[in-house]
Amino acid sequence: MANKKKPAEQPEMIKKGYSANRRMIHVLVAVCLMFLSLVTYLLYFNMFEAREVAANPYNKRQWEDERFVKRGNIYDRDGVLLAETVVDGDNRTRRYPKGNLYSHVIGYYSRVYGKSQLEMAYDKELLGHGDITINFNELRSGYDLNLTIDHDLQQYAYSQLSGRNGAIVALEPATGKVLCMVSYPDFSPNAKTLEQNWSAIVEREDSPLLARATQGLYAPGSTYKIATAAAAYESGRMAETFQDTGVFEQDGMKVANYGEKAYGELGLKRGFELSSNFVFCTLGYEMGAQKVLKKAEDFGINQGFSFDIATSKSRIEYKKMVDADSALVSIGQGQLLMTPLHVAMMGASVANKGKMMQPYLVNSITTASGVTLATTRPSMAYQPMNQECALYLDELMRGVVANGTGTGARISGITVAGKTGTAENETNKDHAWFVGYAPAEDPKIAVAVLLEYDGGAGGSNAAPIARRVMQKYLQ
Amino acid sequence: MTRFRGLNYRRPAYLLMLMNLLGFGLLFVKNGYNLNMLYVGAGLLGLFIFIYSIIVLCNMGDKFIVLMACMLITIGVLLLCRLNLEFGIKQIIWVAVGGVVFFASYLIYYHIRFWHKLWMFYGILGTGLFLATLILGTTVNGSRNWITFGGFSFQPSEITKILFIMLLACYYSGAWEKPLGRITPKWMTLLITYLFIGFLVLQRDWGTILVLFAIYLFMIYVYEKTYGFLLMNLGAASLVAVLGYRFLYHIQVRVSTWMDPWADISNKGYQITQSLFAIASGNYFGRGLGNGSPGYIPEVHSDFIFAAVCEEMGVFGGAAIIILFFLIAYRCFKIAITATEPYDKAVCLGLTLMFAIQTFIIVGGVIKMIPLTGITLPFVSYGGTSIVVNFISLGIIQAISAKEERRGGGKGGK
Numbered sequence: 001m002a003n004k005k006k007p008a009e010q011p012e013m014i015k016k017g018y019s020a021n022r023r024m025i026h027v028l029v030a031v032c033l034m035f036l037s038l039v040t041y042l043l044y045f046n047m048f049e050a051r052e053v054a055a056n057p058y059n060k061r062q063w064e065d066e067r068f069v070k071r072g073n074i075y076d077r078d079g080v081l082l083a084e085t086v087v088d089g090d091n092r093t094r095r096y097p098k099g100n101l102y103s104h105v106i107g108y109y110s111r112v113y114g115k116s117q118l119e120m121a122y123d124k125e126l127l128g129h130g131d132i133t134i135n136f137n138e139l140r141s142g143y144d145l146n147l148t149i150d151h152d153l154q155q156y157a158y159s160q161l162s163g164r165n166g167a168i169v170a171l172e173p174a175t176g177k178v179l180c181m182v183s184y185p186d187f188s189p190n191a192k193t194l195e196q197n198w199s200a201i202v203e204r205e206d207s208p209l210l211a212r213a214t215q216g217l218y219a220p221g222s223t224y225k226i227a228t229a230a231a232a233y234e235s236g237r238m239a240e241t242f243q244d245t246g247v248f249e250q251d252g253m254k255v256a257n258y259g260e261k262a263y264g265e266l267g268l269k270r271g272f273e274l275s276s277n278f279v280f281c282t283l284g285y286e287m288g289a290q291k292v293l294k295k296a297e298d299f300g301i302n303q304g305f306s307f308d309i310a311t312s313k314s315r316i317e318y319k320k321m322v323d324a325d326s327a328l329v330s331i332g333q334g335q336l337l338m339t340p341l342h343v344a345m346m347g348a349s350v351a352n353k354g355k356m357m358q359p360y361l362v363n364s365i366t367t368a369s370g371v372t373l374a375t376t377r378p379s380m381a382y383q384p385m386n387q388e389c390a391l392y393l394d395e396l397m398r399g400v401v402a403n404g405t406g407t408g409a410r411i412s413g414i415t416v417a418g419k420t421g422t423a424e425n426e427t428n429k430d431h432a433w434f435v436g437y438a439p440a441e442d443p444k445i446a447v448a449v450l451l452e453y454d455g456g457a458g459g460s461n462a463a464p465i466a467r468r469v470m471q472k473y474l475q
Numbered sequence: 476m477t478r479f480r481g482l483n484y485r486r487p488a489y490l491l492m493l494m495n496l497l498g499f500g501l502l503f504v505k506n507g508y509n510l511n512m513l514y515v516g517a518g519l520l521g522l523f524i525f526i527y528s529i530i531v532l533c534n535m536g537d538k539f540i541v542l543m544a545c546m547l548i549t550i551g552v553l554l555l556c557r558l559n560l561e562f563g564i565k566q567i568i569w570v571a572v573g574g575v576v577f578f579a580s581y582l583i584y585y586h587i588r589f590w591h592k593l594w595m596f597y598g599i600l601g602t603g604l605f606l607a608t609l610i611l612g613t614t615v616n617g618s619r620n621w622i623t624f625g626g627f628s629f630q631p632s633e634i635t636k637i638l639f640i641m642l643l644a645c646y647y648s649g650a651w652e653k654p655l656g657r658i659t660p661k662w663m664t665l666l667i668t669y670l671f672i673g674f675l676v677l678q679r680d681w682g683t684i685l686v687l688f689a690i691y692l693f694m695i696y697v698y699e700k701t702y703g704f705l706l707m708n709l710g711a712a713s714l715v716a717v718l719g720y721r722f723l724y725h726i727q728v729r730v731s732t733w734m735d736p737w738a739d740i741s742n743k744g745y746q747i748t749q750s751l752f753a754i755a756s757g758n759y760f761g762r763g764l765g766n767g768s769p770g771y772i773p774e775v776h777s778d779f780i781f782a783a784v785c786e787e788m789g790v791f792g793g794a795a796i797i798i799l800f801f802l803i804a805y806r807c808f809k810i811a812i813t814a815t816e817p818y819d820k821a822v823c824l825g826l827t828l829m830f831a832i833q834t835f836i837i838v839g840g841v842i843k844m845i846p847l848t849g850i851t852l853p854f855v856s857y858g859g860t861s862i863v864v865n866f867i868s869l870g871i872i873q874a875i876s877a878k879e880e881r882r883g884g885g886k887g888g889k
Contacts, residue, residue: 050755
């Protein structure tokens with residue numbers, strides 16, 4: 001057909017608009033695109049999907065290294081053993097001597113359901129990856145993790161929750177070290193028990209698999225007035241007085257004080273101590289949506305922070321936020337949700353003179369023979385306020401404990417600063433909150449306590465728990 | 476084209492040797508100094524040098540296509556040896572047979588000049604092979620496409636692919652003009668295409684159906700001046716595809732495991748998810764030859780060998796294989812475009828498309844870009860019939876290239 005004898009015939013054919021050779025070049029281009037799409041897809045898969053796919057528990061490769069490696073141990077900051085691997089011939093059992101206590105920090109390690117929390121995040125280190133010694137058929141040890149957690153405090157905080165659903169997080173304000181982090185309900189991380197009870201655990205209504213401290217999202221209630229007060233300080237409204245009628249009314253929205261008390265004439269400081277919704281709604285409304293949102297972002301809300309284990313991002317979710325919404329957000333309600341860890345960080349940032357430190361759980365990684373491979377250096381995550389503002393807030397928060405809603409957190413001989421919260425939610429049982437730190441002069445510990453669907457006030461139910469945790473730590 | 480004359484054809488040959496030395500050297504050390512690895516490597520290298528020397532010395536046309544095919548074979552044999560030395564040794568024997576067949580098909584195609592008159596022979600032989608498969612065939616992995624006799628089994632559909640291409644070339648080169656009864660050759664090719672596809676449906680060999688039909692469509696595109704016939708065939712194909720999806724459970728399963736293999740990992744999605752695990756574990760540079768666990772992947776030595784390549788040689792290794800196939804296709808297209816004899820041109824185009832489409836279908840399937848249909852990856856997968864048939868195809872392309880080169884005194888696709 002085409003191109004029968006000499007290439008000289010070609011120009012005529014091109015004129016007619018058809019040439020077999022030209023069509024062949026089209027096909028070549030098509031083949032080229034086909035191969036290009038293969039390479040592109042392969043690279044795309046590797047860049048965006050491979051990590052998740054490789055971590056699937058059905059991927060048997062994850063368990064291969066285990067045959068030659070004794071998974072590393074996990075210790076608290078004083079060397080108390082929290083997780084270890086027992087080798088018995090070809091069998092490896094991951095043992096958690098402290099039972100359920102660390103199920104939301106260390107997580108579980110199951111061949112059927114995979115890994116979670118630190119077991120997942122530090123899998124490579126626990127397996128000793130990056131170790132260049134090669135010895136076949138000889139059991140190698142993975143690296144050990146040394147946590148920032150104080151086991152005694154963890155145990156004590158756990159006992160203080162005494163079976164109530166909620167979370168307690170304690171931080172060292174100056175460094176961001178997590179001193180204790182308890183979430184309840186919990187579960188047994190022991191692989192055998194977990195595999196037997198998996199469906200029951202998953203189906204339980206109070207979701208024991210949810211790490212409330214890091215992944216639970218709650219309305220922070222009045223504890224969020226810390227951020228609002230910081231914004232008010234920056235707007236220079238410390239000297240203002242308010243005429244508290246007990247009910248804030250604006251744009252057809254009504255917000256009452258807790259217990260619908262009318263406090264009459266009072267300033268910002270007293271309003272903070274008594275946790276007046278009237279005062280803070282007024283401030284939030286008058287500062288406007290933009291300023292309130294900006295301050296929230298200064299505190300890392302809608303921004304997130306990195307942590308050793310997975311966290312939910314605290315957030316304010318409005319399609320378009322109006323000033324009435326900012327009034328609600330300013331008292332920690334509306335579409336504002338925070339994790340207990342983040343609330344603790346908010347308190348710790350006041351204690352640390354305005355610097356919000358990056359929280360961390362793993363203090364150092366060491367080899368089995370005790371050589372330290374890496375130590376975490378404290379770093380700042382956000383600076384939500386300047387030092388003067390922090391000092392002002394410190395004064396307000398001391399007032400809350402001295403003669404405000406947080407007297408339940410008072411410790412004799414130690415100055416405590418804090419803020420209570422009683423957060424309304426979709427049920428008629430409020431969340432009880434307290435966030436605080438001590439000693440106020442030189443803060444060593446910042447604590448956030450959340451009692452989920454508690455029904456009581458933060459000052460009466462959460463504050464005493466925080467007090468006992470701080471007292472225990474400062475002894 | 477003449478500027479390619481100066482292209483150094485020795486350097487890629489050295490690279491091929493280096494790949495062999497390093498690869499088999501590594502396997503030798505890795506497998507506790509197993510000397511068999513070295514023998515296999517030496518045997519393969521010897522074969523390549525022998526084949527390549529003859530091509531260069533006898534000036535048999537394009538010098539790069541066979542080199543690139545040898546590189547693919549090397550990668551395949553390395554992985555097969557690493558999976559199971561027995562497979563590797565068998566594969567080398569097939570490569571040796573393939574080498575002989577390569578020269579035989581080269582000589583036969585070069586010297587016999589009446590290929591374009593044999594359309595009826597291709598049609599009848601093809602149909603005969605299909606009937607034989609249906610009657611004598613054994614079912615492997617749900618596809619009834621193997622014939623076994625005397626402990627020796629082969630896949631007739633691999634051979635039919637070449638017959639089919641030669642048949643299409645008869646018509647599209649313009650050599651077959653006489654109608655058979657009242658049916659013109661154009662409709663005759665259409666009938667035979669659909670007949671072959673019908674047989675393949677009975678064998679449940681979906682991969683080969685896709686290859687044959689895609690070759691047919693591309694041929695129509697290249698040779699039919701107007702688009703009507705192409706559109707008609709496309710329409711018919713989509714209708715058949717929709718009907719097939721509605722009524723054939725096999726096809727529904729393939730599509731649903733393609734869309735979400737994770738829903739049924741331990742069952743229907745097992746193959747493809749194991750393949751994805753392997754690719755995902757390899758990352759960019761792979762876990763290293765001998766360090767991965769391709770043993771978890773079902774059918775890893777044949778259809779899924781690409782996943783094993785990605786695991787041990789990384790995504791870049793996989794991309795390199797794709798690029799090698801592209802380069803082969805590119806050189807073959809050049810030969811097809813510069814070929815002066817219409818029949819040679821059509822045959823060369825068909826064979827090139829066969830390599831390209833087959834690669835696309837199986838690689839795309841293994842990486843879950845398109846639904847998975849099991850066919851072999853040319854030159855890399857384990858399998859006697861596949862290797863031999865691919866070598867026959869190469870021999871034909873080589874003969875066409877040599878013809879042009881000798882005729883045009885270098886004007887041809889070198």
